[in-house]
Amino acid sequence: MDVFECTKCGAALTAPVARVPLPPEAHGGYGHDAMPPLMEPGTYAVDPLPSGFPYRLWADVEKADAEAQGVFAPVRSVSFGPAGRILIAPGDTRGTVLIPEHSGDSCLGMCAGEKPNMACAACGSLVASREDDCGMWQAVWMEPDAVRRVPTGRPAPAPVFIPLPPESPGGGWSDRWSGAAGAALAHLLAASGGDRVELPGGYAELMFARVVEALLPSDGPARRVGVAGPGVPADGNLDIALVPAGAPDAAGGALPVPLPDGVWACLALPGETSPLPATGVLPGGVLRDDYPVPDRPGWLFAIDYRVFFRTLSRLPEVRQPWLRALYDELRSTHPWWW
Known part of the structure; x- marks a missing residue:
């Protein structure tokens, strides 16, 4: 502390x-x-990284100066504030x-x-x-x-991985999940090398499937994506591992894609189970109502493109020709988000 x-x-x-x-x-x-x-x-x-005032427009900043501030692709403005x-x-x-x-x-x-x-x-x-x-x-x-x-000399509390639901209390998708997905997508694209990726099911598919299907090849060699972290040992066959942001080493030999603890917990940990032991099956026509599943929002999950562009523009990998071309294409189709 x-x-x-x-x-x-x-x-x-x-x-x-x-x-x-x-x-x-x-x-x-x-x-x-x-x-x-x-x-x-x-x-x-x-x-x-540098943040806050003063800012300079991208057109007024030399490439070397932008990279010295940790920005490797065009943005609206570059912060020259303190890191x-x-x-x-x-x-x-x-x-x-x-x-x-x-x-x-x-x-x-x-x-x-x-x-x-x-x-x-x-x-x-x-x-x-x-x-x-x-x-x-x-x-x-x-x-x-x-x-x-x-x-202070007091030890920091051990991290507790409490699942953060993807739905907000108001009934929409969580802004924290959208932001987490935007940042993680930037790291996932950089780790893919431009190859097809194979996602695990569940929440990872909810977050990334539609976007990676649109941005990455649908055939050819694939890089396998999985979940790793505390209590979830990395599969030795993984190429890319979704890990808690504070534990990048948990990816083992795979390339890490960081997620906030609460989002990672939803991907990695088992869901809620009944607190009472149960045997057999429910009689026909009887529906469980002790743990109702909340209704999902009536629209598709969308990543936060502001967070996506901010994260990807600050990854050195964006200088790779294929990823820079993809970044520029997305900027042209999402001009209000970057």
């Missing part, structure tokens, strides 16, 4: 938090509704004050602007930006040069 302190005065700015992988949907935007907190209480994540910004839940902040006039071009809440909109209450140093505008996850992004990580 760690606490983040103000670099200038040493005041504590967070509760004790444990590091987890960066959620793939962290930079996504979702409609005009109020969004929940992105991070679970007591956790933090680090974005290893290593720290993401926490708003409820885990301590000893800070909001500066509303530093909010960016927001609508119904606050968002990051050119200056951080949160300051250390002890010394006034600008340390972080709060985001809670409509369509934005509620989150606090701490500036890496304004805070420092201080270990």
Whole structure:
């Protein structure tokens, strides 16, 4: 567990938090509704790539400069902000004050602007930006040069893989699943090498089947995709393994495709079973009603293409001619998503 302190005065700015992988949907935007907190209480994540202000349009950036910022294919704009910004839940902040006039071009809440909109209450140093505008996850992004990580000496809790249902409470598909599928699809295409892939059934088919059938060959040699991770040893015959984002080594000799823990758990772990022992079969005409299966949304599952393009543009593999051609083709057919 760690606490983040103000670099200038040493005041504590967070509760004790444990590091987890960066959620793939962290930079996504979702409609005009109020969004929940992105991070679970007591956790933090680090974005290893540059993010935030200042931005420069792609046309104004040299290729070498873009690649130095971790961008390897055309995007609308390239961030020249700091790498290593720290993401926490708003409820885990301590000893800070909001500066509303530093909010960016927001609508119904606050968002990051050119200056951080949160300051250390002890010394006034600008340390972080709060985001809670409509369509934005509620989150606090701490500036890496304004805070420092201080270990508490307490061990972080062991990861618990709790399945995250693909349906949202409101009856649609989960934004977290759509974001996870967008990021994982980018890694899956890069790992495929342009070959056909054989997907496992179940949720993996729900997430990827329609898209890979449209983007990858339907015949020829295939790369076998499976699930691996804690408690699920990698099959030695796998070419590509769907693994928890925090356990890439679980892929064994296969190429890893990371998934958030809750999404991975739905693919890897057995479903819910009855808490009572049962024998035999139900009588004819009797239907079980103790564990009703929720109705699925009445439309097809769709990946989050914003997350897909953001992830793929930041994978060095996108420089391969076949994948760059595919990226450019998709940009032309999805101009509003990248």
